Amino acid sequence: xxxxxxxxxxxxxxxxxxxxxxxxxxxxxxxxxxxxxxxxxxxxxxxxxxxxxxxxxxxxxxxxxxxxxxxxxxxxxxxxxxxxxxxxxxxxxxxxxxxxxxxxxxxxxxxxxxxxxxxxxxxxxxxxxxxxxxxxxxxxxxxxxxxxxxxxxxxxxxxxxxxxxxxxxxxxxxxxxxxxxxxxxxxxxxxxxxxxxxxxxxxxxxxxxxxxxxxxxxxxxxxxxxxxxxxxxxxxxxxxxxxxxxxxxx
Amino acid sequence: xxxxxxxxxxxxxxxxxxxxxxxxxxxxxxxxxxxxxxxxxxxxxxxxxxxxxxxxxxxxxxxxxxxxxxxxxxxxxxxxxxxxxxxxxxxxxxxxxxxxxxxxxxxxxxxxxxxxxxxxxxxxxxxxxxxxxxxxxxxxxxxxxxxxxxxxxxxxxxxxxxxxxxxxxxxxxxxxxxxxxxxxxxxxxxxxxxxxxxxxxxxxxxxxxxxxxxxxxxxxxxxxxxxxxxxxxxxxxxxx
Numbered sequence: 001x002x003x004x005x006x007x008x009x010x011x012x013x014x015x016x017x018x019x020x021x022x023x024x025x026x027x028x029x030x031x032x033x034x035x036x037x038x039x040x041x042x043x044x045x046x047x048x049x050x051x052x053x054x055x056x057x058x059x060x061x062x063x064x065x066x067x068x069x070x071x072x073x074x075x076x077x078x079x080x081x082x083x084x085x086x087x088x089x090x091x092x093x094x095x096x097x098x099x100x101x102x103x104x105x106x107x108x109x110x111x112x113x114x115x116x117x118x119x120x121x122x123x124x125x126x127x128x129x130x131x132x133x134x135x136x137x138x139x140x141x142x143x144x145x146x147x148x149x150x151x152x153x154x155x156x157x158x159x160x161x162x163x164x165x166x167x168x169x170x171x172x173x174x175x176x177x178x179x180x181x182x183x184x185x186x187x188x189x190x191x192x193x194x195x196x197x198x199x200x201x202x203x204x205x206x207x208x209x210x211x212x213x214x215x216x217x218x219x220x221x222x223x224x225x226x227x228x229x230x231x232x233x234x235x236x237x238x239x240x241x242x243x244x245x246x247x248x249x250x
Numbered sequence: 251x252x253x254x255x256x257x258x259x260x261x262x263x264x265x266x267x268x269x270x271x272x273x274x275x276x277x278x279x280x281x282x283x284x285x286x287x288x289x290x291x292x293x294x295x296x297x298x299x300x301x302x303x304x305x306x307x308x309x310x311x312x313x314x315x316x317x318x319x320x321x322x323x324x325x326x327x328x329x330x331x332x333x334x335x336x337x338x339x340x341x342x343x344x345x346x347x348x349x350x351x352x353x354x355x356x357x358x359x360x361x362x363x364x365x366x367x368x369x370x371x372x373x374x375x376x377x378x379x380x381x382x383x384x385x386x387x388x389x390x391x392x393x394x395x396x397x398x399x400x401x402x403x404x405x406x407x408x409x410x411x412x413x414x415x416x417x418x419x420x421x422x423x424x425x426x427x428x429x430x431x432x433x434x435x436x437x438x439x440x441x442x443x444x445x446x447x448x449x450x451x452x453x454x455x456x457x458x459x460x461x462x463x464x465x466x467x468x469x470x471x472x473x474x475x476x477x478x479x480x481x482x483x484x485x486x487x488x489x490x
Binding site: 023024025026029061064065066067068069070082084087088090092093094095096097098099100101102103107111112114115116139155156159 | 256333336486
């Protein structure tokens with residue numbers, strides 16, 4: 001992706017965690033991630049998978065720099081997570097679509113475009129990318145869940161980010177749209193962007209270049225989807241995951 | 251970066267919401283109309299009208315602002331904004347400008363209604379009354395922004411209104427002139443922003459000019475600035 005030249009040396013992972021510990025919920029909160037080491041390779045579509053409650057959202061919030069009580073090492077694009085220089089280079093889609101329900105799709109996009117100081121042409125371009133041009137004048141409150149999710153995704157794409165952090169972006173979308181969005185994700189990665197996509201739907205795993213399986217705040221396994229299937233002698237990501245869980249328990 | 255994108259967004263949102271607009275502009279007129287009707291034939295509207303003109307904006311804008319910002323916190327839109335390059339002060343000031351404009355509109359409509367329909371005759375400077383009413387609206391917004399940082403749920407946000415505003419209303423000198431209060435309460439009232447807005451409006455109702463109340467108006471402005479700083483500092487990029 002063109003706008004921001006990566007400052008990190010080639011080969012630097014998009015996200016690098018060492019001994020990462022995250023406490024969610026403040027002083028009396030719970031430790032959701034403890035002693036996590038992981039690398040998210042750059043310019044790839046990396047899936048962060050695991051059951052809900054496994055620490056996926058907390059990890060993503062830490063990566064984009066909005067999670068407090070994060071200790072250990074967490075580098076993003078070669079800078080410590082939360083560094084002000086990263087704010088322009090990261091696109092973030094929260095789990096619930098973060099859109100203003102009483103504004104139209106285009107008004108939502110225009111607001112963030114003004115904040116990022118990008119032009120109307122970018123607004124039109126991302127609306128095309130997520131296939132929402134025909135709905136651009138509609139109030140978000142009148143959209144379906146999937147259309148809202150795409151509006152939220154479009155907003156994250158506006159700034160042509162070097163790293164896209166997507167928290168369950170395809171929940172509630174029909175199969176055709178899901179296929180199209182995954183194709184878009186791979187297009188973005190081919191253009192040099194790094195994508196970290198969380199999902200608890202195991203059948204999406206096969207669409208990723210690389211998988212990180214997270215369970216109870218720990219990395220259960222990582223690798224290319226094919227390798228994981230081979231290693232566990234299974235045929236689906238779900239079966240592989242179950243095999244790994246039982247393996248770890250024994 | 252500037253606060254204006256946020257101002258524009260908030261105003262567009264209010265503009266789409268016709269019911270809220272109607273409530274903001276019409277409801278205070280209805281309530282003041284009841285007061286005028288109840289006391290028709292007396293000079294109550296002339297004496298207390300100006301003070302009431304300042305009370306509506308501060309209460310209404312406090313509620314509107316704290317609920318609107320809390321909704322933004324809960325919908326995830328604030329979380330995404332905080333992950334991006336927007337400055338925290340720009341978000342707070344952007345909100346303040348937008349709701350200040352709405353509050354100013356409310357104050358103007360309400361003043362026009364009270365003067366033209368209820369026949370309020372202000373002994374002092376009418377322009378001064380409008381100005382202080384607008385300042386009170388901005389004050390309500392600024393206090394609402396600061397309070398919404400403390401509230402975690404919408405229940406708490408609504409409870410902030412009695413917590414923050416009621417003591418101010420009681421001690422502002424509406425029910426008992428401040429010089430007749432026990433010394434401790436009089437001292438407390440001096441630390442409360444609404445006291446100065448009310449004092450200015452009372453003096454204007456009694457015949458003061460804008461110049462006479464500039465000290466009190468300045469105090470309201472100082473409280474507005476303080477509340478905006480507080481609102482900015484309490485807006486955290488990282489949340490638990």
